[in-house]
Amino acid sequence: MTVEACGDELVARVARGERDAFEAFYRQLLGPVGAVVRRVLRDRAQSEEVVQEVFLELWRTADRYRPERGSVHAWALTAAHHRAVDRVRAARAGAERERAAALRDYRPAYDSVAAEAERRIEDHAVRTALAALAPAQREALALAYWGGCTQTRIAALLGAPLGTVKSRVRDGLRRLRVELG
Template identity: 40%
Template sequence: MGPELPTEALSDEALLALVARGDEEAFRTLFRRYAGSFLALARRMGLDGAAGEDVVQEAMMRIWERAKEFNPRRGSARAFLLTIGHHTAVDEVRRRAARPVPLEPDPEAEEAFDLPGPGLDEEAHLDRARLHRALKALSPEERRVLETLYYQGYTHQEAARLLGLPLGTLKTWARKALSKLKEVLREP
C-alpha cells in the first residue's frame, strides 16, 4: 500500500466517510474547513460572538453524529455540511428568541462569509463569483424571499407575514428562485 494522503488533501465526501467511521483527524479537517462559514452565517443571522461559537460547536457535533447519514446520491458533501450549519444557526436564533438583523451590504461581512476551503484561493473566488452571478439572475422579489428565509432564518409563515405575501406565493417564489439558482450554478 502507498502512503496515505493527508486529510487536508481529501474531498469533503471522503472526509465525511472517514468521520462516519470515527476518524478524529478527518473531523478536525472538516472543522477547519467549515467552522468559519458556520460562524459567519450565525453572525449574518444576528447572533453575537458567543452564540456564533455555540452554533459552530453544535453544528460540528451534529456532523459527527450524522456523518453516516450522508448519501452522495442526494447531494454534495458541501451541501450536506452547510445545511447542517444553517439548520443549527436557525435553531439557535429561535432558541434565544432573537430576531435576525436585516441583510445589509457590509464588505467585512462579505469577506467573513466565505465559502469553505483552505483560504481565499482561486476555487473559492470562482464559487463566490458564480453565486453572485446566480443571485443576479433572480428577480428582486425572489432575492428578498431567499434572504428572508435562508439568511435571516425566518420560517415560511413568518417570512410571508413579514413580506406581506400569501404563504402559497412565498413558497412558489422560493421554489422558483432555488430552481433558478440550481440551473445557473450548474453552468460552467
C-alpha cells in the first residue's frame, strides 16, 4: 500500500501517535524525502541529519496536514525541501558571520609607530632635496604640486613665459629624482 493510497488515513493515524502508522509512513517516504534533501545539500552526512529532522517535523505536525492543500507526498517533499534550504541558508549565514568576525578582528600587518617614523624620514628627505633646488625651480614645483596650479597659471603668477615655467618644473623634477636617489 502506498502513501497516496492511504494518505489521509495514514497521516491521521500518525497524528494520533500510532507508531506502526509512522513506521509505514517513514518506509514509504524515506526514499523520496532523502532524494530531495540530497539534491539540495549534496552532503551525505548533513542530508541524513536533515532527513531525520524532516520526519520528526512530519510526526509533530501530522495533525496540521490538510488534504485540500495537496497530497501527502507533496506535503512531505515540501517539508523536506524547506528544511534542506533552511540548512543551506544557515550554513551560508554562519560562514558570513565568521567572515565578518575575521574582518572585524583583522589587525594590519604594520606597526603604526614604524609607519609614522618612515613618513617623517621621507618628509625630511623631500625637504632636504627641495632645499637643494634653485629658488625658481622650487617655487615653480611648489605652485604646481602643493598649490594645485597649472603651468599656465604659474606663468601668469610669476610673470614668466610659459616655456620657462615648463623648463623649471621639468628640471626641478629631474633634480629631485637625483637628490632622492
